[in-house]
Amino acid sequence: MLAAFPGFARAAGGTPKIGLVMKSLANEFFKDMQEGAVAYAKKRGGFELIPVGIQSETDIDGQIAAVENLLTRGVDAIVIAPADSRALLPPVARAVKSGVKVINIDVAFDPESMKKRGVDIAFVGPDNRAGAKMSGEVLAQALGRGGKVVIVEGNPGAENATQRKLGYQDAITAGGLTLIDSRTAHWETEEANSVFTDMLTAHPDIQGVMAANDSMALGIVKAIQARGKTGAIKVVSFDDIPAVKPLLESGALLATVDQFGSQLAADGIDEALKEIGGQNLTGWIKTELKLVKGKGAA
Incomplete structure (x- = not known):
């Protein structure tokens, strides 16, 4: 309950409201995040959670509208995984300057953009660069030096996409390894299927793929299967969503990285409650990562 945070008290004495703004709920990672946050709120108690998401990874206007809607609902804090690190x-800066506490999760806000707007928002999340390197090393070990690979990137405006690349x-x-192509598929499964199909047409000698998230890996594996190249092209990814478990078991996906999405929002909520309670958080609060290897990975 609220007593776990010394000094926590609303001036009006009511239950605090925390808005959780996620990215696309079509992505299993964010569905898992929402379910984990709702379960955590029910278990912990002492605050009202208002979770909202958007319908596609590129719906930046939808996220902006969600933030503005939460402000009209009088939330005390917002925990947000932004679709774009600047837009x-x-x-969000208006929210901070109006007294609403904000905690940034999953995708870090751009430091220079925060500086220009006069805000300093704490980031709760993993080291995406280190995690992607772990996943990529599994592919490098499988292919050996000189292996020809491509990268399928996330949203160009998202800091975690930049760090994973x-x-x-x-x-x-x-x-x-030899990087022969790198293109965005905006985190989306069907777009990744199309983008990688085009890559394979342009570069039929591709031996490996580094996908910036599992949702895109699903589309990539489907494209590989459609071309009859199962086993000939190896794939690594990031997120460890439940949908890729069969791919890991079969070896269609060589490795992914678990960033514990269902816990990430709960961690952000805890930090938001600390801020509501009077603490001033800043900088990067790192969360856990774990490499998950599939069948055939060394």
Whole structure:
């Protein structure tokens, strides 16, 4: 209950409201995040949770509207996984300056953009670059030096997409792989299927794929199967959503990285409650990552 946070008290004495703004609920990672947050709120008690999501990974306007709607509902804090590291800052900065506490999860806000807007928002999340490097190293070990690989990226405006691409590039450099193409599929399954199909047409000698999330890996594996190249092209990814478990078991997915999505929102909520209780949080509060290997991974 609220007594766990010394000094916690609303001036009006009511139950605090916390808004949780996620990205696409079509992505199993964010569905899992919402379910974990709702379960945590029910178990912990002492606050009202208002979870909202958008319908596609690129619906930035939908997220902006969600933030504005939460402000009209009088929330005390917002925990947000922004679809874009810069575009969501204007409404979020307005929230901070109006006295609403904000905790950033999953996708970090751009530091320079925060500085320009005069806000310093704590980030709760994993080291995406380090995680992607771990996943990419499994592919490098499987292919050996000179292996030809491509990267299928997340949203260009999202900091975690940038960091995961950098992590994959780290693994490519360290493992002596050859990067022959890199394109975005905006985190989406069907778009990844289409993008990778085009890549395979342009580069029929692809040996490995580094996908920035599991949702895209699902579409990539489908494209590989459609071309009759199962086993000939190896795939690694990031997120460890339940849908990729069969792919890991069969070896269609060589590795992914668990960032414990169902716990991530709960961690953000805890930090938001600390801020409501009077603490001033800043900087990066790191969360856990775990490499998950599939069948055939060394």
